[in-house]
Amino acid sequence: MIMKSARDESVKYDYWLFIFVVGLLIFGSIMVMSAGSFIAAEKFNNDNYFITNQIKNASLAIVAFIVAMLLNYKNYNNKLLMYIGMGITVLSLVYLLTSNNGDSIKGAKRWIFGFQPSEIAKNMIVFYLAFSLNKFRINLDKFIKGYVFHLAILVGIVTLVLFQPAFSTSMMIFTIGYSMLYLSGMKLKHLLSSMILIIPVIIIIALFKSYRTDRIKTFFDPSQDISGKGWQVEQSLLGFGNGGLMGSGLGESRQKEFYLPEPHNDFIFSIIGDEFGFIGAVLLVLAYIVIMSRGFIIAVRAPDYYGFLLASGITLTIVIYSIFNMCITLGLVPPTGLPLPLVSYGGTSLIMTMFGLGVLLNISYKSKIYGTKNVEFKK
Amino acid sequence: MNTSRIKIFYRLSVLFFIIIIIRVIYLQYFDTRLKERSELNRVRTIVIEPSRGRIFDRNGSLIIDNQYAYNLYVIPEQFIKSERSINFISGKLKIHKDSIVSELTSPEVYQDRFFRLMRDIDFSVYSNIAEKGKELRGVVIKKEWTRKFIVNTAPHIIGYLGEAKEREELSDQTAYGDLIGKEGIEYIYDDILRGEKGFIKEIKDVKGNKISDYKKEEWKEAVKGKDVYLTIDLELQQFVEKLLEGKSGTAIVQDSNNGEILALASKPDYPLDIFSRKLSKDEWEKWSEDPGKPLYNKAIMGLYPPGSVIKMATSLAAAEQNIKTINDKVNCPGGMQIGNRFIRCWNRTGGHGDVNMTLAIMMSCDTYFYDTALKINIDKWKNTLEILGFGKKTGIDLKYERSGLVPGEKYYRKRIQGDLTGRYANLMIGQGEILTTPLQIANHTSMLANGGIRLTPHLFYKCGEENDFRYYKKNDSDTVKFDNKVLNTIRKAMYHVVNTAGGTAFSAKSNIIEFAGKTGTAQNPHGGDHAWFTSYGPYTDTEITVTVFEEYGLHGTAAAHIAKDIYEFWILNKKAPK
Numbered sequence: 001m002i003m004k005s006a007r008d009e010s011v012k013y014d015y016w017l018f019i020f021v022v023g024l025l026i027f028g029s030i031m032v033m034s035a036g037s038f039i040a041a042e043k044f045n046n047d048n049y050f051i052t053n054q055i056k057n058a059s060l061a062i063v064a065f066i067v068a069m070l071l072n073y074k075n076y077n078n079k080l081l082m083y084i085g086m087g088i089t090v091l092s093l094v095y096l097l098t099s100n101n102g103d104s105i106k107g108a109k110r111w112i113f114g115f116q117p118s119e120i121a122k123n124m125i126v127f128y129l130a131f132s133l134n135k136f137r138i139n140l141d142k143f144i145k146g147y148v149f150h151l152a153i154l155v156g157i158v159t160l161v162l163f164q165p166a167f168s169t170s171m172m173i174f175t176i177g178y179s180m181l182y183l184s185g186m187k188l189k190h191l192l193s194s195m196i197l198i199i200p201v202i203i204i205i206a207l208f209k210s211y212r213t214d215r216i217k218t219f220f221d222p223s224q225d226i227s228g229k230g231w232q233v234e235q236s237l238l239g240f241g242n243g244g245l246m247g248s249g250l251g252e253s254r255q256k257e258f259y260l261p262e263p264h265n266d267f268i269f270s271i272i273g274d275e276f277g278f279i280g281a282v283l284l285v286l287a288y289i290v291i292m293s294r295g296f297i298i299a300v301r302a303p304d305y306y307g308f309l310l311a312s313g314i315t316l317t318i319v320i321y322s323i324f325n326m327c328i329t330l331g332l333v334p335p336t337g338l339p340l341p342l343v344s345y346g347g348t349s350l351i352m353t354m355f356g357l358g359v360l361l362n363i364s365y366k367s368k369i370y371g372t373k374n375v376e377f378k379k
Numbered sequence: 380m381n382t383s384r385i386k387i388f389y390r391l392s393v394l395f396f397i398i399i400i401i402r403v404i405y406l407q408y409f410d411t412r413l414k415e416r417s418e419l420n421r422v423r424t425i426v427i428e429p430s431r432g433r434i435f436d437r438n439g440s441l442i443i444d445n446q447y448a449y450n451l452y453v454i455p456e457q458f459i460k461s462e463r464s465i466n467f468i469s470g471k472l473k474i475h476k477d478s479i480v481s482e483l484t485s486p487e488v489y490q491d492r493f494f495r496l497m498r499d500i501d502f503s504v505y506s507n508i509a510e511k512g513k514e515l516r517g518v519v520i521k522k523e524w525t526r527k528f529i530v531n532t533a534p535h536i537i538g539y540l541g542e543a544k545e546r547e548e549l550s551d552q553t554a555y556g557d558l559i560g561k562e563g564i565e566y567i568y569d570d571i572l573r574g575e576k577g578f579i580k581e582i583k584d585v586k587g588n589k590i591s592d593y594k595k596e597e598w599k600e601a602v603k604g605k606d607v608y609l610t611i612d613l614e615l616q617q618f619v620e621k622l623l624e625g626k627s628g629t630a631i632v633q634d635s636n637n638g639e640i641l642a643l644a645s646k647p648d649y650p651l652d653i654f655s656r657k658l659s660k661d662e663w664e665k666w667s668e669d670p671g672k673p674l675y676n677k678a679i680m681g682l683y684p685p686g687s688v689i690k691m692a693t694s695l696a697a698a699e700q701n702i703k704t705i706n707d708k709v710n711c712p713g714g715m716q717i718g719n720r721f722i723r724c725w726n727r728t729g730g731h732g733d734v735n736m737t738l739a740i741m742m743s744c745d746t747y748f749y750d751t752a753l754k755i756n757i758d759k760w761k762n763t764l765e766i767l768g769f770g771k772k773t774g775i776d777l778k779y780e781r782s783g784l785v786p787g788e789k790y791y792r793k794r795i796q797g798d799l800t801g802r803y804a805n806l807m808i809g810q811g812e813i814l815t816t817p818l819q820i821a822n823h824t825s826m827l828a829n830g831g832i833r834l835t836p837h838l839f840y841k842c843g844e845e846n847d848f849r850y851y852k853k854n855d856s857d858t859v860k861f862d863n864k865v866l867n868t869i870r871k872a873m874y875h876v877v878n879t880a881g882g883t884a885f886s887a888k889s890n891i892i893e894f895a896g897k898t899g900t901a902q903n904p905h906g907g908d909h910a911w912f913t914s915y916g917p918y919t920d921t922e923i924t925v926t927v928f929e930e931y932g933l934h935g936t937a938a939a940h941i942a943k944d945i946y947e948f949w950i951l952n953k954k955a956p957k
Contacts (some may be wrong), residue, residue: 179388182384183384183385183388185384237406237413238413240403240406240407240413241406241407241410241412241413242413243407244407244408245407245408273403273406273407277407278403278404278407278408281403281407282400282403282404285396285399285400285403288396289392289393289396292389292392292393292396293389296385296388296389299385300382300385312385312388316388319388319392323392323395323396323399326399327395327399330399330402330403330406332398332399332402
């Protein structure tokens, strides 16, 4: 139903996507207000600390969203722009890497001028790979010139982010980038061959840092450490348990009263499950499915190969982040700090996500105007 | 090709979202335990301690009461995290910070419940903490019941309370650190005295601050413990304790007809209240290593050879085995040749001449019993002694009672080859390997006095409140059939011991009460002999049994004089039966 109507309407933008994106943004802000008020009151002596910031960020995000909608996405397919953007990203990552100097205890410094370079890197890699894969699409079948060349770019950025240190974000970037290599049409045997090498490396990195292995250990036995790492997951599950079928009502979750760390951020899904119950949680999942469907449809219908890569990269970013975040709050994977796209409290990540979605909408607009070339992307 | 690859992503993602939905359904709909746990997560149970039952004597005189004390509690999860609280409290209590933390983090301690860190804190500490008030996170002072000692008496009977720390002491009614009876009556009747805990529940935030009450209908009020009345007569008990003051030994006054213990003193003893404080290591060593063994209840834990007080039992055994009738006579020249040894009677010089059973007991002639040893079947003798309660626990309601030892043939055969008659001769007069507790001696004397009714000595009289008393439940008492003629002869002989010139305790004869008894001297390889005297009185219509054991008392007559004082005090202060 959703798929059909978007095609039939005279509106040029994919309005289903638009409605769901804006809807989730508003819903997210309400949840941030509800979930964060206790912590805000305690930490900043101001109930509205988080929501005030969130509204500021959301406003900026909407500006970025609208600008991206209006700008022709083909503008990003520009050698100079991409090299400069990539250069700034790499430089800021390297700058943080050297300035942290290993004296970080819990979460190192991850901000520069109010931005998180690792968050920017996450979006930059999508744009850059779309640009590069499009530019060198003649070579994509070749192992060295196609596969290894792009893999090297990806691994380089991932490594820089990894040593920020931002393990989870680096793994997300790798997953998104690798998926784009796959979607670009590279040979399967190339893609699979180096996986044999990459997977053990990821496992070793995961086990290397003790605080990370702690988290993984407590994942397997949460009761081991009730007030430590396992506590978060336990409390998150209790939030869902308390919500039941109908939920305890907006603002009624008790889990946010310091039981859950970051209830307005990484664990906001648990608060949603608590306050809106099973129905609210499932509706949220369905909203992400709609966004994903629209995103992939836009990608498939994109006017050109570059648009296809860009649209699928942006969609993948949102899909992979939302799946991982939800799995964490449901105790299905070890806890690590990942926001829930559009809903969680956040600055850089929210603005970047909304910018990406704006680009996605622009691609949908262009495909209405130029018509879709569909499928025939083979070099 | 590209669309097929993107379809794979699409399906994979949908699959993941479906897994998420299934997980949500499971958590929110099917996992009912989760819902309960999420409530309990925020509910704190506050236990209300019941007041403990008081302890009275048989006449209703108060021995142990309750009073308020200031106890210092902490909520571990809050307290440990607050540097300021923990530093302040460890400084005031003069306990090292680390030892507090290690106690609080032990697995038995609930992190979100009040935990009693210190009982009965000094007023200066109390006012210091009260001044700081809410600045000290997780610290609360509660006014609670504690024991108050009205009279300092019978520490071995009353016992004391201590904190439950061992795994086996914990139950749903007893949490780690609770006061429970550790010794004596406080231990044995802990269930009656303790009462039942109550609790209230309240909702707290994660920092432990109360938000509101929780399910008031489920709250439970504390049920206060029942008062316990002992069979002890407080005045008599205190009198007996005074008589033994400065001596080492024990005295037992028992109701000869139902086994109630009217007084039981063991000296030296310790002040009743010492264990209610935290005892320093030095203090503890002082009490536990004192050579007079003040912590030790000699009446039930002391094992001594009975000496001549066993002669009634031996006479009974001899008559049962038809070795000696009441009239059989033995000539005592001051000893007897057994095997290649001449064993002396205590009267070494002239001997006792011809003695029958009555005279043998009255004058405590050893030779008469050596003669018995020549013919006795030692296992049957052992059997008679066991019927009289030797070699096993009497079953008194106290901890640590010991059973003593009555050796039989098997016992010796394992250890010694050759002729045992010499050993047996010694046994007949209560020397050698036989070991008894003073309470066994008293209890067997009651049996002789009441004509063979087997009694269980006990300290529990009744419990409860006016109009709703529960009394001691007697076991079905069985009566042992002794030959009445023999029994009467023995009783008569015991009468002569005290009341006829020539009896070993004639010097202790009383002008106001006739009592019958038997002296004894237990050889002590470590020093002066121990003195025994066991008796019952009045001689007709017997009511009480008095047994006195004095370490290093040298001769039984010393003990007999103590018994005489007890009888006279008892008859003069005897209350009309209620």
